[in-house]
Amino acid sequence: MVLSEAEGGCSTGEGGESIVNACVLGGFSESSETRDLLSSLLEIHGDIVAVEFATQRFLVIMNRYQEQPHLLDPHLEWMLNMILEIVRCEHSASSLVHLSFKFLYIICKVRGYKIFMQLLPHEVADVQPVLDLLSKQDPKDSETWETRYMLLLWLSMTCLIPFDLYRLDGDLESEGGKVREPTMDRILAIAKSYLLVSDTPRDAASVLVSKFMTRPDVKQKSLGGFLDWSLTTISQTDDQSMKDIMVLDGALQSLATLFKHGKRDDLLEYAPAIMQCLEQKQLSESSQAMLRKLGVKLIQRLGLTFLKPRLAVWRYQRGSRSLAANLSMSQSNSVATAATPDAEVMEEDYDIPEEVETVIEHLLLGLKDKETIVRWSAAKGIGRVTGRLPKELADEVVASVLDSRRRTSAGGLLKRSGRRCERGFCQELAG
Template sequence: LVRFMSHEVTDLEPVFEYLSSMDPKRTDLWEARYICFIWLSLICMIPFDLKRIDSGAQDSPLIEKMLNVCKHYLCTTGKERDGAGLLIARLLSRQDLCQHYLVPYIEWAKQRLSSNADVFETTGILQSLCMTYQLSPRHVLLPTLDDTVIPLLTMAFFDLYANNALIRKLRTKLTQRVGLCYLKPKVAAWRYQRGNRSLKQNLGHKEGTTIYIQHTMVEEEDDDDDISENLEVIIEILLHGLRDKDTIVRWSAAKGIGRITQRLPQELAEDVVGSLLELFEENTLINKQDGSLNLSAVSDHTWHGASLAVAELARRGLLLPNRLQETMPWILKGLKFDLKRGSHSIGAHVRDACCYVCWAFARAYAPEIIQPFVAEIAQNLIVVSVFDREINVRRASSAAFQENVGRQGIFPHGIDIIQKADYFSLGNRNNAFLSIAFDIAR
C-alpha cells in the first residue's frame, strides 16, 4: 500500500497538518491516523534537508512537532502506535537529523521507561527503538551504544515486566540489533561452506554417495578491530533469552545468537557455541545403575531455545564439523524428549525444534561430514515421523528426513520411505501408527 502513495516534497506539511488536526480521543479515526503515519514515514525519506522544507509558520521546528506527535501516539493501544514508531525510526535514521535528535530521543526513552510509563507506552518506545536500530546506518548508531543504549538494556525496570512476553521479546530484539551494531557487517571467513549442491547428482549415484564438494575453513584475517566488552553483556542477555518461558522470546534470542556469531572472530564464536552446548547439560542427572542421562529435572524451555540456536548456527555454517561429535547426542536425545508433568507430558516443542536442527544439518553439511551419524539420524527421524503423538512433530520429522534424503543422498531406502511417509499420509494418527509404520518396517 505504501509504495502507491505519493511522496512529493509538497505533501509533507499538509499530511502532517491533517494528522495534527485529528482528535486523538476519537477511536473511529484510527485508520486515518495510521495511514497518515505510514504516509509520512514514506515522505520523510525524500533526499532533501527537511529543515529547508519547513515553511517556518509554526512556533517550533517541523521536525520537533512531528516527533512530539509521535511520542504522544506511542502511548496508544492501536495501530497508530506502530505507525508512530516507524515514523520516528525513519526520522532518526536520516543523516541530517540523527546528530541532533537521536541521542536526545534515547535519553527521553530512558527517562520515560524509568519513571511512570505504562505498559502500552513501554511497548511503543521499545518498538520505535527496535526499528531505529534496524533502519539507521551503523556509523550513526555507533556513538550511541556504550553510554546510551547499553544502560537502557540493563535497566531494572525490565524486572517489572517479567510476565510480559511482548516486552521481553522487544528487549531481546533490541539487544540483538545493538549487538550487530558493535560488529562490522561481514560474514565470517572461518565458517563452514559446503559449496555448490546438486539434488540430481545426489540422487543419481547408485552407491548412495555424493560428489566431492570442496569446503573451506579459512582463518579469519586480523583486522585489528577491538571487540567491545559490552558485547559480553549482549551475548549474556541473548543466552538468558534462550531460557525464557515464551517461544517468541526464545526464537528471537536464537536468531540473535546466529546473526551475531556470524560476525565474530572464530575464537569468540567458539566460546558462544560452548556456552550454548552447556545449556543442554543444565540439571541433567546420571543414573548410577547404567550411567545413562536422566532428563527429568531439565527445563523444556532451555532445551527448546538451545535447539533453535543450534539450528540457526548450523544453517549459517557456524557450527563447525568438529563440533558435531558433541552436539549430535543432545539433538538425538531431543528428538525423544518427553517429560511427565503431573497428569500430562511436555516436550513436543523440543522435538519439533530438534527436527529443525536435523533439517538444517542436511542443508549445511556435505555428505562425508554427516556420514558417521547417518544411521542414528535416519532411525530416530523415522521413529518420530510415524510414532510421535503430535501431528506437527510427525510432519516436521518427515520433512527433515526428506531434506536429508535429497541433500545427502546417503540415507538407506530414503526414496521408498518418503513415498510412504509423506506430509498428508502422516496427518492421520491411526494411519501413521498402524499402516505406515508397518509398511516401513516390512
C-alpha cells in the same frame, strides 16, 4: 474465485488414505466487486447499516488472500488511487475520510505494511497535507484509529524525500504575526506523542521514528535528544500498570526499529548508555512477554551495533546441488583453502567490545524464557551476533549453549521448564 483444484476436492485413495487437495487461489477474482465497493463509499458513508454491510463484505473478500497476499499486487495501485482520491478531496466529509482510511487499513493489514506503505505517494507536495491531516486527529478517539495508523505510515514514507526539511518551512512567520513550528519539530512531536498511546498507531509511530530519525538533517539535530527522551521514558516507567506497559512498549519498539535501520556509525556512541539502561530495567524479569521480547530484540540490535559488519570466514558454505559439479570443483577448492589460514588471521585480528559478552549473556538467558516469541528472538539474536565473531569466540558461544542444555537436562528443573529450555537451545542451533 479461481482455484487450481476443485473446491472441496477430497478423494480417497487405496488403503483408505484421504488425500486432500489444497484450494489455491489463482488470482484476485473479486476485482470488479471491490471496485464497486470502493466507488460506493461516496454514497453510503452516512448510512450506518450500509457502511457495516460494505465493510464486512470487503473484509470477507480481503481475508481470502491472507495466505496469498501477493495476488493483490497487480491491483493495489488502482485500489489505493481510488481511496486517496476521496481522502484528498477538500469536500469529503470527515466520516467519509475515516471510512476510506478504514478500507485502506484492511488492504494494508492483508498485504503487510512493509510492502503496502511503499505504494503510498511520497513527494514533497505530500508532506504538509499529511502532516496537517494527522495534526487534526484525536489520539483518544477509539473509532478512528485506522486513520491515524495509515497517516503515520504515510508520513513515514514522506520522510524519505531527499531534501532538507527546513526548505519546506519557508517563512515561519504567519499572517497573524505568530511563528509557525518548523516541519521537523512537528513531525518529532507527533512521533513522540503516538509512541505513548495504547492502540495500534503506536506500532506505526515506531516505523515513523525509524524513517525520520535516520534522515541526515534530523539525526544531526535531534537524534541525541530523542534517545535521551527514550531512555528517560524507559527508566521512569514500570510494568505494573497498563499505561506504563504501553509506554514501555512504544519506547522499546522505537529504539529497536531505529537500531535496525540506522547506520552503525551514527548509533555506536549511544549504544553503551542504552545497554546500561536495559540492564538496570531488568526486562527479563517482567511479567509481560511482549516487553521481554522487545528487550531481547533491542539487546541483539545493540550487539550488532557493537560489532563491525563482516562476513565470517568460518561460516558454512553450501556447495552445488550437483554431485558432478562438486567433484569437479574439489581440486580448485583444495588450492583455495591453502591460502585460507592467512585470510582467517587477518579477518579475526580485531578487538571485541566488552559489552558483547553482556549481550550474549542476556540472549542466552532469553533462550530459557517460557514464551516462544522470546526464545525465538533470542535464538535469532545469538545466531546474528555469533556470525560477526571470530571462530574461537563463536565456538565458545556454541559451547555455552550446549553446556546450558546439558545443565538443564541434568538439573532438577520441572519437566515443562526443561522442554522450554531445550526448544530454545534447538532454535538457536538451527538458526
